Amino acid sequence: MISLNYRDSRPIYEQVRDGLRHLVVTGAITEGEKLPSVRALAASLAINPNTIQRAYAALEEEGYLTSEPGRGAFAARGGAGGNNLRQEALLRQFDASARELVFLGMTPEELAARISLAAAERKGEGA
Amino acid sequence: MISLNYRDSRPIYEQVRDGLRHLVVTGAITEGEKLPSVRALAASLAINPNTIQRAYAALEEEGYLTSEPGRGAFAARGGAGGNNLRQEALLRQFDASARELVFLGMTPEELAARISLAAAERKGEGA
Amino acid sequence: MISLNYRDSRPIYEQVRDGLRHLVVTGAITEGEKLPSVRALAASLAINPNTIQRAYAALEEEGYLTSEPGRGAFAARGGAGGNNLRQEALLRQFDASARELVFLGMTPEELAARISLAAAERKGEGA
Amino acid sequence: MISLNYRDSRPIYEQVRDGLRHLVVTGAITEGEKLPSVRALAASLAINPNTIQRAYAALEEEGYLTSEPGRGAFAARGGAGGNNLRQEALLRQFDASARELVFLGMTPEELAARISLAAAERKGEGA
DNA sequence: GTGGTCTAGACCACC
DNA sequence: GTGGTCTAGACCACT
Numbered sequence: 001m002i003s004l005n006y007r008d009s010r011p012i013y014e015q016v017r018d019g020l021r022h023l024v025v026t027g028a029i030t031e032g033e034k035l036p037s038v039r040a041l042a043a044s045l046a047i048n049p050n051t052i053q054r055a056y057a058a059l060e061e062e063g064y065l066t067s068e069p070g071r072g073a074f075a076a077r078g079g080a081g082g083n084n085l086r087q088e089a090l091l092r093q094f095d096a097s098a099r100e101l102v103f104l105g106m107t108p109e110e111l112a113a114r115i116s117l118a119a120a121e122r123k124g125e126g127a
Numbered sequence: 128m129i130s131l132n133y134r135d136s137r138p139i140y141e142q143v144r145d146g147l148r149h150l151v152v153t154g155a156i157t158e159g160e161k162l163p164s165v166r167a168l169a170a171s172l173a174i175n176p177n178t179i180q181r182a183y184a185a186l187e188e189e190g191y192l193t194s195e196p197g198r199g200a201f202a203a204r205g206g207a208g209g210n211n212l213r214q215e216a217l218l219r220q221f222d223a224s225a226r227e228l229v230f231l232g233m234t235p236e237e238l239a240a241r242i243s244l245a246a247a248e249r250k251g252e253g254a
Numbered sequence: 255m256i257s258l259n260y261r262d263s264r265p266i267y268e269q270v271r272d273g274l275r276h277l278v279v280t281g282a283i284t285e286g287e288k289l290p291s292v293r294a295l296a297a298s299l300a301i302n303p304n305t306i307q308r309a310y311a312a313l314e315e316e317g318y319l320t321s322e323p324g325r326g327a328f329a330a331r332g333g334a335g336g337n338n339l340r341q342e343a344l345l346r347q348f349d350a351s352a353r354e355l356v357f358l359g360m361t362p363e364e365l366a367a368r369i370s371l372a373a374a375e376r377k378g379e380g381a
Numbered sequence: 382m383i384s385l386n387y388r389d390s391r392p393i394y395e396q397v398r399d400g401l402r403h404l405v406v407t408g409a410i411t412e413g414e415k416l417p418s419v420r421a422l423a424a425s426l427a428i429n430p431n432t433i434q435r436a437y438a439a440l441e442e443e444g445y446l447t448s449e450p451g452r453g454a455f456a457a458r459g460g461a462g463g464n465n466l467r468q469e470a471l472l473r474q475f476d477a478s479a480r481e482l483v484f485l486g487m488t489p490e491e492l493a494a495r496i497s498l499a500a501a502e503r504k505g506e507g508a
Numbered sequence: 509g510t511g512g513t514c515t516a517g518a519c520c521a522c523c
Numbered sequence: 524g525t526g527g528t529c530t531a532g533a534c535c536a537c538t
Contacts (some may be wrong), residue, residue: 009263009265009268009512011536012536014263047537048451048537048538050537051538087228090228090231091228093220094224094225094228094238094241095244095245095248096220096245097217097218098221098242098245099248101214102242102246104213104217108242108243112238112239114222114225115225118221118226118229119225119226119229121222121226164532164533164534165533165534165535166533166534177537183534195514196514196515197514197532197534198514198516198534200534266514267513267514292525292526293524293525293526302514302515302516305514308513310526311527322522323522323523323527324522324523325523326525326526327526340485341485344481344482345495347474347477347478348478349495350474350499351472351474352495354471355472355475357500358468362496362497365493368476368479369492372475392527393528393529394528418509419510419511419512420509420511430511430530431531437511448510448511449511450510450511450535450536451509451536451537451538452511452538453509453511454510454511
């Protein structure tokens, strides 16, 4: 399901992370579905469990999955609409950065002005 | 300079990260100053270099230091005023989250309204 | 003239190599023109001369430039038409690989059959 | 196992590269066998790890070994017969050069004609 | 601990 | 001054 390219200069864990994110976002792994265990996926890709663990941790931080110790990791919805983990994670990030930027001296007005600008830009910017 | 508590539930790398962040923010490590090498700090704390590496990576992402391959890691200024990496990192984070939240359907007005609210709250530094 | 992205996971020397190759192929650096010295380009990009040297060596192997110790590095023509260093390098590579493949047991007919196939494919395949 | 001659005009890394290639081709290092680590071989030859690294990189490009970050470097079979990395590398090189030569205007027929010629020549391995 | 990339600074041979 | 090689030592991703 995930293809790795060892000749790619991108780290393996990023390839795994992006591959899984893609599966979640596109719905290939449906909301709430259990993801393969770290060890199972590691075995199936013939890489080290640490590398999978790192990809899972990144995706959890991004809100694309939740992992429950002892149970496994479960997909959250990545698409638009409804409240979901991804959106919660983004709001957490948004609030935290806004809070500290104001603390550092930026005004709420300056920040508000950036929002529309940011929204208009292309996402681009690879790893 | 950094004290580790192995009985603490917080992972070692977080203890190192927070310890280093504190040194930078308080100015104990001054702007531009070279931090100890990954291996040196690992040796001095008697822990694995990987753990230090993880703390350094987190701090670089947060903008508290820059690490230049082959040269070392250097402290950035954490405080307010002037151009600093921390502010750049926060703006990057702010823009990215705003962009995706708008993509997910929130309006710029809703987001703008959150800014003042967020700024008023206590920081509540999580683990 | 060449832009570096330190956050890119692609190594610096590949970015330099590809940037220079592009300048030669597009004719921005004309045939026979002297390229900046290893040290000068290193200084202008604020990176180590060794890194530039590595890019120059790769481009020489590919036939995009010749470098003469004590004199400098000079661009070859990258475009189509006429005989040029790039084509010479390719023919050298073609002959050498064909020779050894025949030595390893492939027949000239098998190889000839591959040519048209290869020519039809997309070049793709990033680093 | 590898002898270095510092009075030889050939660079150390080429002497190492050719020495290793010889060991692989002659079967002194058998197919799939793990080569000494970069650091270990450097220590044993009393030279810098970078120099060994350079030789390993060249041999990997030639298909005589594969190196897997974090695991080590492993010998491929250099001889004829069966599937081996060397042949794969040669085919990759053959296809790539053929493709670009056609792109530059040579006809597949011209190239096909070169194959038998090339195969008849002596190998003339340069420094 | 392993391969890979980068920096810094040195020396060489050539011009 | 120029390209080329080498050393020493750093960070980096991964096992």
